[in-house]
Amino acid sequence: MVHRAVRVTLAACTGFYVFRYGLHRPVSATYALFAAVALGVLARVEGAARARARTILWTLPVACGLVCLGTVLAVRSWAAALGMVAVGFAVSYGSVGGPRMVGLANGLQLLYILPCFPPYSPDTLPQRLLGVTAGLVLLAAAELLLWPEPAPPDYRSRLSRAASALADLADLAADACAGRAVPAVPAMPAVPAASATPAASDAVDAAADRARALLDELRFSRVPVMERPTSAGAVDRALTHGAAALRYTGPQLLRILRLAPAGTAGARPDPGAARLTAATGQALRAAAAGVRPGGPAPDTVPIEAELAVFDTARAADRDGVRPARRALGTAALDAAEGARFVARAVRVSRHAALPPDETPADQRPGPFWYAYDPTPLLWWRRFRANLTPRSVAFRNALRTAGALGAARLLAGALDLTHGFWVLLATLTLMRTSAADTRMTLRPALLGTTAGAAVTAAVLLGVGEHPLVYALALPPVMLLAFTAGPALGLAWGQGLFTLVVALVFTQLAPASWRLAEARVINVAAGAAIGILAGLCAWPRGGGQDLRRRAAGLLEDSADVVRETVTLLTGAGPATGALQRARRSALLTEAMYAQYRCERHDRAEDGPNWQAAVLTGQHAVHRAEPLLARIPPGSAAPHQGGARALLRHAEDVAAAFRRQAAALRARESAGAARPALDRARAALAGELDAAAPWAAGPVSPYAVDVAVWLAGLLDDLQQIHDGRPIDDARPIDDARPPRSG
Numbered sequence: 080m081v082h083r084a085v086r087v088t089l090a091a092c093t094g095f096y097v098f099r100y101g102l103h104r105p106v107s108a109t110y111a112l113f114a115a116v117a118l119g120v121l122a123r124v125e126g127a128a129r130a131r132a133r134t135i136l137w138t139l140p141v142a143c144g145l146v147c148l149g150t151v152l153a154v155r156s157w158a159a160a161l162g163m164v165a166v167g168f169a170v171s172y173g174s175v176g177g178p179r180m181v182g183l184a185n186g187l188q189l190l191y192i193l194p195c196f197p198p199y200s201p202d203t204l205p206q207r208l209l210g211v212t213a214g215l216v217l218l219a220a221a222e223l224l225l226w227p228e229p230a231p232p233d234y235r236s237r238l239s240r241a242a243s244a245l246a247d248l249a250d251l252a253a254d255a256c257a258g259r260a261v262p263a264v265p266a267m268p269a270v271p272a273a274s275a276t277p278a279a280s281d282a283v284d285a286a287a288d289r290a291r292a293l294l295d296e297l298r299f300s301r302v303p304v305m306e307r308p309t310s311a312g313a314v315d316r317a318l319t320h321g322a323a324a325l326r327y328t329g330p331q332l333l334r335i336l337r338l339a340p341a342g343t344a345g346a347r348p349d350p351g352a353a354r355l356t357a358a359t360g361q362a363l364r365a366a367a368a369g370v371r372p373g374g375p376a377p378d379t380v381p382i383e384a385e386l387a388v389f390d391t392a393r394a395a396d397r398d399g400v401r402p403a404r405r406a407l408g409t410a411a412l413d414a415a416e417g418a419r420f421v422a423r424a425v426r427v428s429r430h431a432a433l434p435p436d437e438t439p440a441d442q443r444p445g446p447f448w449y450a451y452d453p454t455p456l457l458w459w460r461r462f463r464a465n466l467t468p469r470s471v472a473f474r475n476a477l478r479t480a481g482a483l484g485a486a487r488l489l490a491g492a493l494d495l496t497h498g499f500w501v502l503l504a505t506l507t508l509m510r511t512s513a514a515d516t517r518m519t520l521r522p523a524l525l526g527t528t529a530g531a532a533v534t535a536a537v538l539l540g541v542g543e544h545p546l547v548y549a550l551a552l553p554p555v556m557l558l559a560f561t562a563g564p565a566l567g568l569a570w571g572q573g574l575f576t577l578v579v580a581l582v583f584t585q586l587a588p589a590s591w592r593l594a595e596a597r598v599i600n601v602a603a604g605a606a607i608g609i610l611a612g613l614c615a616w617p618r619g620g621g622q623d624l625r626r627r628a629a630g631l632l633e634d635s636a637d638v639v640r641e642t643v644t645l646l647t648g649a650g651p652a653t654g655a656l657q658r659a660r661r662s663a664l665l666t667e668a669m670y671a672q673y674r675c676e677r678h679d680r681a682e683d684g685p686n687w688q689a690a691v692l693t694g695q696h697a698v699h700r701a702e703p704l705l706a707r708i709p710p711g712s713a714a715p716h717q718g719g720a721r722a723l724l725r726h727a728e729d730v731a732a733a734f735r736r737q738a739a740a741l742r743a744r745e746s747a748g749a750a751r752p753a754l755d756r757a758r759a760a761l762a763g764e765l766d767a768a769a770p771w772a773a774g775p776v777s778p779y780a781v782d783v784a785v786w787l788a789g790l791l792d793d794l795q796q797i798h799d800g801r802p803i804d805d806a807r808p809i810d811d812a813r814p815p816r817s818g
Contacts, residue, residue: 082228084560086221087119092553094214095582100549105586106203110210112582113193114142115218120560121507122186125305128227132219134179134305139215142190143208149194150204156491159195163487163502166191168480175465175472176458177310185506188483192502195487231303234318235370235428237296241325242367242421244290248332249360249414251286255339256356256411258348283336290329297322311461313449314428320446321370321424323699328363328417331410332356338407351392352411358385359411362418369425376431377422386415390707393778405781412782416703423447446702469623469665479506482611486604495603496596497583504604505611526569527601530576531594537577538584538593545585552581572601627666628690629738634659635697636734639790642701643727646783647720648711656701663694685741689796696793697734700786708779723783729757730787737794758791 094111098104118124118138124131145166152162170187173180194207222228299307308315335356339349358381365377393408423433427450449457465472486505490498508523541547559578563571576597583593637655644650736753739745761784 080564081561082226083119084557086225087115087218087560088553088557089225090119090214090217090221091115092556094210094217095552096549098210098213099585104206104210106200106206107210107213109582109586110146110193110207111214111217112210113189114211114214117186117189118142118183118215119218121189122184123182125182125303126228127230128222130230130305131228132222134183135215135219135222138183138187139212141187142211142215145187145191146194146207146211147204149191150201150207153195153197153199156488159491160484160487162195163191164480164484167483168476171479172462172465172472172476174475175311175461175470177315178305178307179310182305188506189503192483192499192506196490196499231306233372234297234302234306234308234322235372237293237302238318238321238325238370238425239367239374241290241293241297241322242363242370244286244293245325245329245332245418246360246363246367248283248286248290248329249356249363249418251283252332252335252339252414253353253357253360255336256349256353256407287333290332294326294329297326311458312454313452313457314430316449316457317424317427317447318370321366321421321428324417324420324424327699328359328414328421331414331417332359334410335407335414338410349407349411351389352407355385355389355411355415358382359415359418362415362422366418366422366425369422369429374429376426376429379419379422379426382415382419382422386412386419389415405778406785408778409782409785413703420446464664478611481614482607485611486607489603489607490600495600497593497600500579500597500600501604501607504601505608506604508605508608522567522569523572523605524598524602526572526574527576527598529569530573531598533573534577534580534594534597538580543588548581548584552578552585555581576601624666624687625741625744627662628687628694629741631659631662631666631694632690632734632738632741634662635694635790636731636738638697638701639727639731639734639787642704643723643783643787645705645710646708646779647723649720649724656698656705659694659698663691663698666691666694685797689793690741693790693793693797697790700789704782704786708782723780726757726761726784726787729760730790733757733791733794737797754791754794758788761788761791 091112094115095108098108098111118135124134126134148162148166149159152158167188170180170184174184190211295301299309308318335352339352362377362379362382368374369377389408389412393405393412424447426433427447433447433450464470467473482505483502486502487498489495490501495501504523555574556578559571559574563574576594579597580593634655637653638659641653641655645652733750733753733756737750740750743749
């Protein structure tokens, strides 16, 4: 924090002093200082030193364009306000493109706000552009030369370590399937204390603890904002999907270890499951090597071949196999599919060709549809998909644009001195909910009032002596940028009030009324922010989260019915999977915003993350079943089909009952009876007794039964699971079947 404050202070003051006192260009001095402050303080530019400098320099053309636009539209207040609405919406809505746009949004807004106010001086545009360019170049140079930040662990390294840990776990699972004793686990690198558990003497526990710790490091809450792979490009999509596949594969490997015959008296080894699980470990190890920078793209041929052999063998071997044995095969198949998906995702992230048997062009979209489309098209689809009032990004952009446009109109209509402070206050104090905005109002006004009082005293005591202000500016600015983030909003507003007073007194003579104008403008900007929050979705992400989560569970119930109907040949598709997929994306975004807002713990409700994950799992676990199992072949005879359809209806009813409980704000146990009935009815299908009315046990039927049982486990976590305070997009989902 101190190093960043020093860099911004040095860049801002160097540009200001060179232009103000060396070249006698006060306009360029003003824009050099505020450009450095905009990108250094208001914006969030993270990552290694080179990445930060590169981001700042890439922003330079956009910054110059905004300055040009603001200069031209300053001719009339209404034109500047309309421009503010357009810029406010465009910059805020651009956050759907990835973390870099989220971090840059406030800084870019300021670069339009500053020139859109009087005086209307298009002849000074070259000086303004010169100042902005100098300020950003100085800031980029400071990032490179002054205490350059080391590169944080990138997402590729995290994926590589997690995949290696799962490969070790897969080796143990393969030994267990073969009936061999589990060997001792070699020494493992230490894991962070916050993630790891005490080392267990049992080899499986030790390997599982290490895998869980490294999988936990893939959570976006543990990754710096600028390192999160959330852009619309194919590489980031592939890395995100690879992480999701790893997070699903881990529990499947643990399930194999629970079901494997090692150590069970009278149990027979399962050589087919052992070979497939060993191939899973090899695929994960190849993916771990390939995802590292400069690593080779993993070869997916071995795991593809093992999957084909295993699928053929289990389809042909229908006699004398108990459901529990079939469940072990299902777990091994699930883990292998996850490993194959990880390997293919790594190939996409390395710009390597997918296997020739990947989804044909006439059957797209497949799971890696984005690997075939140009990057501009992917970005266009991302922006177009969020152009809906149900999108959190769209709502936030409308709220920001409306508030900033109203603030610009008010400042122009009242002819407020330094009216851009009104917009700056609105921009920095407005939050995504009215409650959060109100929480910022009191400390902001108190801090601004205290800072204005100090400013008035300084101006009255020092008078018109610019040298004193010039000497005081660097230490006060350094203190503001250091103590403000550490001590809170009140300190930040108070110290920044003193900073801007020290700047403007060097540009023109000022009296104590400059402090008065600052207080009035901040109060006006805060009031506009509160009104915007009250008028536009005042409850923020929490307004619709309950409704969206309930809708997602209802859509998931339709997915359950449609999937089993298709697999048993009882009816056609109705589009439930597509509806649920879009519903999951919108609910995920709503949850991410909700976790960023303040809430009364008594009104937090159930485990919302578990609700979103339940819907995600219903969608992403149905996709591989539909891809692998031929329609109508999930049950070998009519009795088996009827049993599966009955269980699907029970599970769908449990989903709908949970959705109704969420909508009605019922108690935690209100939906439990429907869940228990569905679980009791399904439990007999996987025990030692013959599960179906007659005939052999179909591996496909067991696959479907295991899927339904897993959905019930997910559903139970909505009220029974421990809440997770993690403001991130949900990335724990089963990968779609890729071929």
